[in-house]
Amino acid sequence: MNAEMNGGGVVGKKVVVVRNGGDEKIDYVYKVVVIGDTAVGKTQVLSRFTRNEFCFDSKSTIGVEFQTRTLTIHSKIIKAQIWDTAGQERYRAVTSAYYRGALGAMVVYDITKRQSFDHVARWVEELRAHADNSIVIALIGNKADLEEKRAVPSEDAVEFAENQGLYFFETSALTGDNVEAAFFKLLEEIFSVVSKKTLDHDAAKSDADCLMLKGLKIDIDGGPELEISEMKKLSSCSC
Numbered sequence: 001m002n003a004e005m006n007g008g009g010v011v012g013k014k015v016v017v018v019r020n021g022g023d024e025k026i027d028y029v030y031k032v033v034v035i036g037d038t039a040v041g042k043t044q045v046l047s048r049f050t051r052n053e054f055c056f057d058s059k060s061t062i063g064v065e066f067q068t069r070t071l072t073i074h075s076k077i078i079k080a081q082i083w084d085t086a087g088q089e090r091y092r093a094v095t096s097a098y099y100r101g102a103l104g105a106m107v108v109y110d111i112t113k114r115q116s117f118d119h120v121a122r123w124v125e126e127l128r129a130h131a132d133n134s135i136v137i138a139l140i141g142n143k144a145d146l147e148e149k150r151a152v153p154s155e156d157a158v159e160f161a162e163n164q165g166l167y168f169f170e171t172s173a174l175t176g177d178n179v180e181a182a183f184f185k186l187l188e189e190i191f192s193v194v195s196k197k198t199l200d201h202d203a204a205k206s207d208a209d210c211l212m213l214k215g216l217k218i219d220i221d222g223g224p225e226l227e228i229s230e231m232k233k234l235s236s237c238s239c
Helices: 002-007 042-051 089-099 114-118 120-130 154-164 179-215 223-235
Strands: 015-019 022-026 028-036 064-073 076-085 104-110 136-142 167-170
Touching: 022 076, 028 042, 028 120, 028 179, 042 064, 042 076, 042 104, 042 136, 042 179, 064 179, 076 179, 104 114, 104 120, 104 179, 114 120, 120 136, 120 154, 136 154, 136 179, 154 167, 167 179
Parallel strands: 028 076, 028 104, 104 136, 136 167
Antiparallel strands: 015 022, 064 076
């Protein structure tokens, strides 16, 4: 379990999953955390993406849970391991440990509850304090189907997302609107970040190999003359 908690964001490692008697090759496993205030619909958004379900009798998440979905991005098989964190204050110390190894995050608020949006800045700050600085973050305004109850103008969210360098989507877990698009955008951006890191690492390794080869250069000029000179010394030996 601990390995799953901290090692979800496996980069560049091939994973083989046995399923229905066969092998399914996974190119990458991406750990994504979904955070935000309680009752903003985090679990529902996740369930819509992973199982295409909406539960009308959903209860608040206790602690941390995760779900997975396997999909193809740029011809690579990606397993998204998505962690659903509790929004209640008493779980904050527990859930912060789960940010480690996360490659992406969704910060969710409820468009009908202004307070949930006002708390977004705190969630982003906490995320950046515990996660890798290259983490990809999406801001999600959920419950877009309740337009008549809107308390957070889209313009406010767009401005915040632009200032913080976040991707922004308004979604409806109930209808499914924009849920797929939001997750796919997040995972595609993670793929780009991971690919760039891999290329940079390979380039650095190649440069290091070149320097090593240069350091092993041997000058053999004058080699034959040196060998003949040594032979003459041996032939004149009196012993």
